[in-house]
Amino acid sequence: MADFIQELGDALARDVLAAQDELGDDRFYEKVSRVVGTSSPTLQEAFMTSVRIRLAERRGRRFLDEAIAARRSGARPPEAPRVPDAGGH
Numbered sequence: 720m721a722d723f724i725q726e727l728g729d730a731l732a733r734d735v736l737a738a739q740d741e742l743g744d745d746r747f748y749e750k751v752s753r754v755v756g757t758s759s760p761t762l763q764e765a766f767m768t769s770v771r772i773r774l775a776e777r778r779g780r781r782f783l784d785e786a787i788a789a790r791r792s793g794a795r796p797p798e799a800p801r802v803p804d805a806g807g808h
Contacts, residue, residue, distance in 0.1 A: 728765025731755070736773055 731751070739747045748770045756763035782797055789796040 724762055724765045725769075728762055728767075729769040731762075731766050732769035732773055736770065 732748070735748050735751050739745055744750075748767075752763055752767055752770075755766055782799065785797045788794070
């Protein structure tokens with residue numbers, strides 16, 4: 720059953736993220752998450768996990784593309800986000 724839930728959540732995440740540009744709402748996935756969560760918190764978590772992974776992959780791929788383009792053109796490469804200090808509050 721867990722694989723089935725992951726597959727459903729990932730399929731929904733893929734479709735929702737593809738629709739966001741057309742809808743002009745870069746947080747549309749949050750609305751869908753709330754709708755799903757009213758019926759199935761388990762599917763909601765699978766969906767949100769897939770959304771986070773897919774958004775992270777997009778950011779990573781964009782960074783990679785920008786770094787390669789900068790290297791090829793002689794431009795300054797993009798900077799990666801800083802790692803927060805390990806100190807306490």
